Amino acid sequence: MSGSNSNDATAPKSTAAKGPATEFDVGAMVAAASPFYVPPPPPPSPPVVALSEAIPSPPPAVAVPAGPPMPPPANKATRRRREKGLASWYQIYNGTCAHKTLPKGTLVRVVNVANKKELVCRVADRGPYLEGRIIDLDLEGFKQLADRSEGVIDVHINW
DSSP: OOSOOTTTTTSOOOSGGGOSOSSOOHHHHHHHHOTTOOOOOOOOOOOOOOHHHHSOOOOOOOOOOOOSOOOOOSOHHHHHOEEEEEEEEESOOTTEEEOSSSOTTOEEEEEETTTOOEEEEEEEEOOOOSTTEEEEEEHHHHHHHSOGGGOEEEEEEEO
């Protein structure tokens, strides 16, 4: 080896042996020149703000004057919210029914007038299209209200 020590890699390197520094550390130079040098304090940290202060609050609610009441829906069946007539059954998904005018998805309570049994079904189809019939129930729902052999029963519906 060319006169190098095996411990050179781990030994601390002296900056004095290298010659003049290329980067200036002003604080180190002033501290070396004056024994009374006190370094300046660090810059102040940003103020700590509570989370409730950091998030702006929503604007205050504005009172809106009440207008005229909403008009009733244009659909005559929806305005009444109840009907009386005949119910029949047909093959459709359990828990559903068919009505001529109610919006699909409307929950309807159906009451058998003869025995006061009732069920709730969801409008999923259109119909029935026979005179006097107001609702078509799925077969399982119809069986909850009456015997299947009756075919047609007198009901009250409301929604």
